[in-house]
Amino acid sequence: MTKLHTPGFLNFFFSLKLKQKLLLSYILLILVPFVTFYWLFNMEISGIIMSNTNYSAERSFDQTFDFLSNKLNHIIRVADVIYNEQSISEILKKNINDYPVSDQIEDMMFLTKYLKSFEDKEDIEKVRLYVPSGLVYSTENVNLFSFDEIIDTEWYNRMHDYTFTLAYIPSQLLQDENNDPEVLSIARFILNTVNYKEKLGVLRIDFNKKDFEQVIDNANTIEGGLTYLENSLGEIVAASDNELVLRYHIPHDIIASADDNDSGFEWVILNNEKIRFRAKLIHNTDWKMITVIPEKLVTDKIKNTMNQLLLMMLIISLIAYLLAFSIAHFMTKRIQTLKNQMHKVQQGVLEPLMNTGGNDEIGELILDYNYMISKIKLLMEEQYQSGQRLKAAELKVLQAQINPHFLYNTLELINRLSKKNKVCEIDEVIHSLTKFYRTNLSKGEDFITLREELEHVSAYVSIQNMRFRNKIKFEINVPDEFMDILVPKIILQPIVENSIIHGIMEKDEGTGIIRISGSIEGDNMILSVQDNGKGIPENIIEKINYGQILDSKSGYGIKNVVERIKLIYGDAYGLEYISKYNEGTTVRIKLPLNKTGNMPEKTEHFQNKSVVY
Structure with a gap:
């Protein structure tokens, strides 16, 4: 078996023409590493992207879930504060037959002011209180409304299943009200504390649905993903994309089994399409947050990444190929560059040249040129310093011209004072x-x-x-x-x-x-x-x-x-x-x-x- 003698190989390499050296270096140092890197990267990229996608999805889901929980808990706390306000139940317990109009107006002013104090337009759009009809303030229609307006509505009838707790009302049950902006609501009965069977009024708090949709959209870490809220009846409360929710709405029984464990994202086949989803119940509500990521989005992301990498490698290879030929031509132009630089010296531009050509004859010429430029600059600096010294001498002459005139005036002053002793x-x-x-x-x-x-x-x-x-x-x-x-x-x-x-x-x-x-x-x-x-x-x-x-x-x-x-x-x-x-x-x-x-x-x-x- 023939051994490869390194000195002999080097002698062969250095005996080649410069263009041949560059082409051989290009093949060994560019193409081979690129092909190896692409092959290894293709093997690892699927796992890396899948892992990163899963990590990002889990983190975004948790962050969005926590934000929604805090937002809803704030609204729930407001509802509890209003519900436990004793003055409200005392007002609502008053007998309409023994309730002067002046007292009703006074109570109306208190109730509207109190309810409006919770409307921050950030978390809460409006606070409504439905009271028995016949009261003066039952037709106020800003914060105070009559029972008659809601007695036949679906959302009110649904409240009877939540006599002692909060009822969560989706926007589709409020469409007849033409709310602008579109709202979601929570509601509860205000009960007589003496007789809990007596319902004194209904408290309802409206909050902006669009705000919730914008929040849950943040849970989507990949374009084409979906996040939505669903209540215990399987109704869609809010969605980041109302078209995708029709396609990727996961059946209620699958959601129920997954939510019991909350072990992260799970795989499921939906309409012959493999998807990953995660569902979690928001505490103190009957709403669940659900995020769906179709597998096709992840595989497409992997393919796009590999295609971009391949395109980038092809572009780099092409650039390297062109450079391998261009550099050979470029090196022969160094003499022309040196000649052009000498013409610039004649025009007064003194710039040294960067010697990138090694110690060949052209490199020696560049070193000689740079030495000449440094000498010329030194001579010019000496000439400049001489000019500076000459200018300084001229300024001292100017300075000397000031003093005689002032001295003359001062001596004249002394002469005047001496005459006056x-x-x-x-x-x-x-x-x-x-x-x-x-x-x-x-x-x-x-x-x-x-x-x-x-x-x-x-x-x-x-x-x-x-x-x-x-x-x-x-x-x-x-x-x-x-x-x-x-x-x-x-x-x-x-x-x-x-x-x-x-x-x-x-x-x-x-x-x-x-x-x-x-x-x-x-x-x-x-x-x-x-x-x-x-x-x-x-x-x-x-x-x-x-x-x-x-x-x-x-x-x-x-x-x-x-x-x-x-x-x-x-x-x-x-x-x-x-x-x-x-x-x-x-x-x-x-x-x-x-x-x-x-x-x-x-x-x-x-x-x-x-x-x-």
């Missing part, structure tokens, strides 16, 4: 100016804490109040949790300067308030600078927010703030202007919390610290 005021101005320029320098750092930024703008406002004779009221209302957050320096002072010069000083009285507040919105910190100055017209506000107006009136300061924030954090961040002309302006500074250094925990409420200058 106001030494204390000069000392205060110099102290504030020192604080102001200490922040400007900040040891060459581009970021400072929000506390330092607020001290900086406070120093600026203090100096301006010297110039404008304390016409500016300045308030800071920023949470303590914000104070140690790092922010770009000198982002508040240019905005406050605009609020003073172009807002408050533009008003006739030349006085006003500036408030700085802070809040969190999502993952962002919002710093708001609000004034009650002149405000900005609406058409100009829209242009400012779209970046269309940055003239000399806005100054270098605002431009500096906007450009620095966008350079550091991106175009999603910056300034937003909100203003009403002649009422004031609010400038919202939006900064990302996850990029500002030491972050506070985000909370919904902050204990704010309010500082007024």
Whole structure:
């Protein structure tokens, strides 16, 4: 017997052309497992589906049965409560000959209110009380009715078999009443507690039949199954399908024998058709719940499952067959793909290629291409960083342009105060100016804490109040949790300067308030600078927010703030202007919390610290 030498087989396999390798792999790795799996699955599927169907049917039956039992028991308890209400029997025992009309009206109001209190329209549609004719309220015809209306009805005559218990009335006995919606009912006599032979009235509780049909339909776990309720006389009370119940109505004697054991679903031959059924008596009633599952439905389900599996396997096999041929052609196209990618590089698209071809010559070309792309990206990143440094230098020049103008105005103020010999005021101005320029320098750092930024703008406002004779009221209302957050320096002072010069000083009285507040919105910190100055017209506000107006009136300061924030954090961040002309302006500074250094925990409420200058 010839032995199979593995190395020799491998040498033979690797010597084949690629297309031949793929075809051989397809036969061994796709078709053989599929055929084996289908054969084994076909042997096991019947038992699995039958077991799952039986488990689902048993569970759904029990759940639906419990729900129906609870629903009916609730209605029965309501009937018992009404039956045991002593005031009702006391009213019904009154002699009509010694029963003033006023008393009858009063009793009518009590009875209708009491009966209506049980009509929740969820479990109970209507509560009816039939009373002797001749009473004023016997013609109320909402909750109170006359005995004369039911004396000849079949359901009332059937009640005589249930003198001391509840009678369960199917809807077919109530068709003459034209109830909308169609109802099922339970009824019982209200007896004289002194003389039980005397029937004082009839209590009837109606409940929606459609609700019961919807509930029992939930017991059907397979399409085409049937669940219905049947009473002790073999009458159909409710069914999930009124057409199927004519076909699969199981004889009463079979139901009776099965219900005694309630051992689950049983097999029976009905009209030459094998079916499975289960029946169970609902406690405290003469209604039985019955579920029927024809065997044909289960076998059809097995056949459909196998047909779907076969179809799926055929589709997968066909796809695999096509792929076996397509991959061979696809692999020869890798060189063309590499060529197309090189053209994209010329257009500025630098994307590496996924090497799925192994270590062949094409794979080596792809590795060389990816190495070239990584080098180009590195050079571009270095160029970008150089541009960033150049841009930062330009912004520092812009920042430097702010200070000389302010310094000139402040020195002029000191000169004025010195001529008036106001030494204390000069000392205060110099102290504030020192604080102001200490922040400007900040040891060459581009970021400072929000506390330092607020001290900086406070120093600026203090100096301006010297110039404008304390016409500016300045308030800071920023949470303590914000104070140690790092922010770009000198982002508040240019905005406050605009609020003073172009807002408050533009008003006739030349006085006003500036408030700085802070809040969190999502993952962002919002710093708001609000004034009650002149405000900005609406058409100009829209242009400012779209970046269309940055003239000399806005100054270098605002431009500096906007450009620095966008350079550091991106175009999603910056300034937003909100203003009403002649009422004031609010400038919202939006900064990302996850990029500002030491972050506070985000909370919904902050204990704010309010500082007024």
